[in-house]
Amino acid sequence: MELRYTGLSPEPFTALFGLDDETLAARNIRRVTADSKPGYPCRVTMQDAEPGETLLLLAYEHQPAASPYRASGPIFVREAAGDTYDSHAVPPVFLSRQLSVRGYNDTGDIVVAGVVDGDRAEALFKQMLEREDVAYLHVHNAGRGCYAGRVDRA
Numbered sequence: 001m002e003l004r005y006t007g008l009s010p011e012p013f014t015a016l017f018g019l020d021d022e023t024l025a026a027r028n029i030r031r032v033t034a035d036s037k038p039g040y041p042c043r044v045t046m047q048d049a050e051p052g053e054t055l056l057l058l059a060y061e062h063q064p065a066a067s068p069y070r071a072s073g074p075i076f077v078r079e080a081a082g083d084t085y086d087s088h089a090v091p092p093v094f095l096s097r098q099l100s101v102r103g104y105n106d107t108g109d110i111v112v113a114g115v116v117d118g119d120r121a122e123a124l125f126k127q128m129l130e131r132e133d134v135a136y137l138h139v140h141n142a143g144r145g146c147y148a149g150r151v152d153r154a
Helices: 011-018 021-026 118-129
Strands: 003-006 030-033 054-063 071-078 098-104 110-117 136-141 147-153
Touching: 003 118, 011 054, 021 030, 071 147, 098 118, 110 118, 118 136, 118 147
Parallel strands: none
Antiparallel strands: 003 147, 030 054, 054 071, 098 110, 098 136, 136 147
């Protein structure tokens, strides 16, 4: 089974970088500067920001389904984010982290979940997506719970 990994579109975030810090704070958004690598995983490019790069830290509604599993969580977006990550290759930010994986059905309910080290995650992704009742996967960093990305059947 071939998998497709996708990051977020940069479009909803682009205009936010032009706002001043006070306006961002009123929206519960913080401008941060990466001071280490890894540690600031961009959810558009699915790469860790380089030290010195500017990012936004904000809550993102990653699961907008009309179900009890509707959810949002923290994400980082690099100011220099370009194209959305869309690939059959496991994203670099997955490989070095422990991941929480949630398999959703077509109505947005979790039907399977697990925790796995990122360098062994692809096998779990395939196992979950072999189930007929799983429509897609959401991946989160297990430690801080940040939304990390989406996995679908290719």
